[in-house]
Amino acid sequence: MKDKLIEGLIKAEEKRQREGLELIPSENYVSQDVLAAMGSVFTNKYSEGFPGKRYYGGQENTDQVEQLAIDRAKKLFGSDHANVQPHAGAPANIASYAAWADPGDTILGMDLSHGGHLTHGHPVTLAAKIWRFVRYGMKDVETGEIDYEQLREVALKEKPKIILAGFSAYPRELDYAKMAAIGKEVNAVMMADMAHIAGLIAGGVLANPFDHGFHVILTTTHKTLRGPRGGMILSKGKVGNPLKAPEKTIENLPTLIDRTVFPGFQGGPLMNMIAAKAVAFGEAQQPEFREYAKQIVKNAKKLADELMKRGFKLITNGTDNHLILADVHTSFGIDGKIVEETLDKIGLTLNKNAIPDDPLPPFRPSGIRLGTPAMTTRGLKEEHMGLIADWMLQAIQARGDDKKLNTLNNEVKEFCQAFPLPT
Numbered sequence: 508m509k510d511k512l513i514e515g516l517i518k519a520e521e522k523r524q525r526e527g528l529e530l531i532p533s534e535n536y537v538s539q540d541v542l543a544a545m546g547s548v549f550t551n552k553y554s555e556g557f558p559g560k561r562y563y564g565g566q567e568n569t570d571q572v573e574q575l576a577i578d579r580a581k582k583l584f585g586s587d588h589a590n591v592q593p594h595a596g597a598p599a600n601i602a603s604y605a606a607w608a609d610p611g612d613t614i615l616g617m618d619l620s621h622g623g624h625l626t627h628g629h630p631v632t633l634a635a636k637i638w639r640f641v642r643y644g645m646k647d648v649e650t651g652e653i654d655y656e657q658l659r660e661v662a663l664k665e666k667p668k669i670i671l672a673g674f675s676a677y678p679r680e681l682d683y684a685k686m687a688a689i690g691k692e693v694n695a696v697m698m699a700d701m702a703h704i705a706g707l708i709a710g711g712v713l714a715n716p717f718d719h720g721f722h723v724i725l726t727t728t729h730k731t732l733r734g735p736r737g738g739m740i741l742s743k744g745k746v747g748n749p750l751k752a753p754e755k756t757i758e759n760l761p762t763l764i765d766r767t768v769f770p771g772f773q774g775g776p777l778m779n780m781i782a783a784k785a786v787a788f789g790e791a792q793q794p795e796f797r798e799y800a801k802q803i804v805k806n807a808k809k810l811a812d813e814l815m816k817r818g819f820k821l822i823t824n825g826t827d828n829h830l831i832l833a834d835v836h837t838s839f840g841i842d843g844k845i846v847e848e849t850l851d852k853i854g855l856t857l858n859k860n861a862i863p864d865d866p867l868p869p870f871r872p873s874g875i876r877l878g879t880p881a882m883t884t885r886g887l888k889e890e891h892m893g894l895i896a897d898w899m900l901q902a903i904q905a906r907g908d909d910k911k912l913n914t915l916n917n918e919v920k921e922f923c924q925a926f927p928l929p930t
């Protein structure tokens with residue numbers, strides 16, 4: 508690389524990733540093939556439109572690449588349609604909402620403090636300025652059960668256009684069938700934001716919302732799905748010509764979504780990223796990916812047990828997916844920011860996170876959020892989870908003691924040598 512400054516930073520980042528353990532549940536390590544596709548000459552090409560229906564010439568390769576990504580995505584998730592063009596998760600969310608809900612319409616989503624994501628209508632977002640968001644939440648944070656009765660009451664009262672399932676900090680499974688039955692009563696479109704768990708659904712370890720009456724799945728393609736950073740919208744219904752406006756019916760959602768992504772919201776698709784999505788979806792179709800998905804959940808359950816044994820209070824007292832939310836304020840009398848910074852010093856990366864009805868402020872919340880997708884890619888198994896929990900506890904106990912933290916950091920580095928990044 509001619510730009511030595513950037514080359515140096517890329518190398519430093521590669522070293523950081525190699526010598527530490529990534530515990531942030533929304534991160535992962537992609538394969539070399541995914542990296543190669545992202546860095547390919549497809550980045551040079553403008554391809555506004557859709558395969559076979561473009562506004563520029565020279566599309567003989569891009570059309571094939573996008574069609575492959577679409578076909579593989581449809582097969583992975585059992586959908587009638589896939590739009591693989593959203594640049595990231597947040598644009599996929601906006602486009603999905605806009606495909607069905609008019610400005611001012613109501614969307615019913617998960618309480619943000621109970622695990623819902625910023626893009627589900629946090630007051631600081633553009634989405635919250637366009638649509639009116641109302642909320643459902645957990646009935647009991649000790650079990651994580653969603654309050655489906657309250658969800659139904661709000662749905663009957665508010666008549667939302669969309670009911671949104673999905674989260675970025677909730678460690679349990681949702682009852683999609685129960686939610687879809689409520690949606691049917693109020694004629695709402697059912698959308699599942701599966702950004703965090705798409706890989707677990709594709710790998711067959713968690714339920715697929717399409718099997719339980721949902722109309723749309725929106726997702727990121729990074730995280731558990733282990734593709735490039737990007738978004739995607741899958742839908743059930745009739746696939747029409749995206750160049751012609753269809754009647755606004757649930758059946759026509761695939762075409763309504765296509766038209767909202769382009770020309771409604773975005774310009775040219777990122778063809779290099781779409782090529783990388785196609786590669787990742789191909790990888791996710793392999794039997795090894797199913798094993799990978801299973802191992803993510805096995806590791807998360809084991810890590811949750813090991814943490815609880817060491818005095819960590821976990822929200823919902825465990826996990827059914829890839830992520831764990833721990834209340835370190837109750838457990839150790841400190842806030843999540845202190846834990847995040849302390850663990851950074853020993854090479855364990857995770858993030859501070861608010862817990863349900865958090866008594867502490869957002870920048871110094873009571874919790875931490877961690878997960879197993881990235882470490883599972885490196886080959887860690889259940890037998891290693893005790894060691895990670897040990898390091899976490901020791902670091903918390905030794906916080907402020909830089910000598911001890913340095914010793915722990917060396918242990919982490921040495922351990923990491925046995926678990927290389929994907930080659």
Ligand SMILES: Cc1ncc(COP(=O)(O)O)c(C=O)c1O
Pocket residue numbers: 533595596597598600624626673674675700701702703727737
């Ligand atoms: C549930 C959920 N939806 C949407 C997003 C937004 O994705 P992106 O960061 O790619 O815009 C995230 C990202 O964390 C997420 O967890």
